[in-house]
Amino acid sequence: MVQEMAHPFSKYLRAEMMPHIWCTGCGNGVVLNCFTHALDELQLDLDRLVIVSGIGCIGRTAGYVKADSFHTTHGRALAFATGVKLANPELEVVVISGDGDLFAIGGNHFIHAARRNIGIKVLCANNLNYGMTGGQQGPTTPLEAVTTTSPYGNIEHPFNLVHLAAASGATYVARWTTLHVRRLTQSLKRMLQKKGFCFIEVLSPCPEIYGRYNKMSSGLEMMGWFKKASVVDSFSDPSKADITPEKIAVGEFVDIEKLSFERMLHEKISQINEKAMDKVS
């Protein structure tokens, strides 16, 4: 008799939400897998975990992880998460969202969350385009890449996300691709143990849409590009880490300590509250 076996990570996933919506060859499953492995290796208290996402393919991750989770409006995950974290600083608030969500429509929220150094952990799956709406050009689309809205080749300069995050004040910044599963998992563990604003970018292949338009129509071909172009160059200058067809600089770029916003805020609140109570009594 064949005994039905539970998936070793079923503790972390909502079975009722399966099958997931992601295409064949998509890297988002790898991102989710690395994330759950990091949770498992750290034995993180799931009662304390809140997953917040915006809109897009990777945004559905919030619904797949068996923790408190909220799938916000497009671009607003970080603003929502700011309220969550300040109202209950004991919570481990992780924003998992895409490049379009976090850096186009949500770009302003990103730079301000990083500037405040609020202890929110951001995991960005960068697929170089708007996958869910069918592959439009976005803020990370490489120059000359063809998308459904850049049919003649993209002429907008893309963001270098690790540079942006570092310049905005993040205390931990890393970039990996879905090829780097072990390093990504280690990096996620590092991020979950830090206090301030943290950012990990993962290049996640979108072969069905982005790949098809750019001569990499299978997951394997996109992974081939990651393999060929990736250079581990940890703690190198993030301003020189632009993604090009020839080179994808990966690694940890920033790992510093800085008092978190919520700690500063709550310390101040405690002092003022005590003083106000003295005044009353």
Added chain:
Amino acid sequence: MPKVKNLLTGAHFMNGDVASAEGALVAGCRFFAGYPITPATEIAEHLSERMPELGGIYIQMEDEIASIAAVIGASYSGLKAMTATSGPGFSLMQENIGLAAMTEAPCVIVDVMRAGPSTGQPTMPGQQDVMQAKWGSHGDYGIIAVTPSSVQEMFDLTVEAFNLSETYRVPALLMADEIVGHMWEKVVIPPIEKMSVVNRKKPNVPPDQYKPFMPDDNLVPPMACFGEGYHFHATGLTHNESGYPRTSSSEAQTKLVNRLCEKIQKNADRIIKVQEIMLDDADIAVVAYGIVARAALSAIRKARENGIKAGLLRLITLWPFPENYVAKAAQHVRGIVVPEMNCGQMVREVERAAKETRVTFLSKLGEEPHTPQEILEAIRRVA
């Protein structure tokens, strides 16, 4: 846990914005996120000082979109939360007011209305956002909006807005105007133990049986918060009672959206508040709200001195619209006068409820609201 002894009580002289801020504190609000905007800035300024005294959180966000998003997040973390703004900020907030309605996040939004559209006249009063209050975000949803006519009501109705938002898990809007916001008047604050403060209903089932959007008898689902061990999911997508997306089921869409509307409509009698003044024997009714209702009150008194039986129906609740009160008045009056500081917004609702009874609209835009004399003249024309 921060201590909360120092809530204001007794009689105070303050402006409307400050009264609203103090009302929020009494209602148990411990999270404010906002962005500076005339004429609502005093609410943020006052709460930046007062929130920490009570152990609460004040944060200035990067814009109004972020402010309301943070408020919804704080609400889901278990705090009563509020933001305050004016027309341009209210427009930016509409996106996430829809999210709050869809995910049934209790929260309060104060709109100290100024003159629009666009940047308009920032320091001048208006009542131009009252339809936006109901219809501002896309899609259908229920909402509650109340509107103060005095500084005392800035306090009272902020408390009321919190109580309603907690009861019905809905964004509650305080639709004030620049005059009520900036005016200084006496406010009497009862001791906290004499105030009615409502908190959201919590689930009484274990986490494995909890369905975050399974409504109770009053169509409102009990609310678990983050960190309480329920491991629930909430989304702005159409969802089932378990909170999971159902993006192609017409049954799920029909059931959810109808409930979001009906939890307000079917509880309308419990929600709606109006003030009826000399309306029983009136031949002419004035339907007014906000600062304009004060001029209307003078006008109906003057009309009575002049032998015209006029009465006032003052709307305290704007949404759900008190249509039964309008319909009742319409049955025995010859005409209804509706003065508003806009080009004709709530008057459309009055017309709908008044059916055959003639409704006369009186618009006023700019620096001053209607004078009692202007409303009196309209009453005379109708009488």
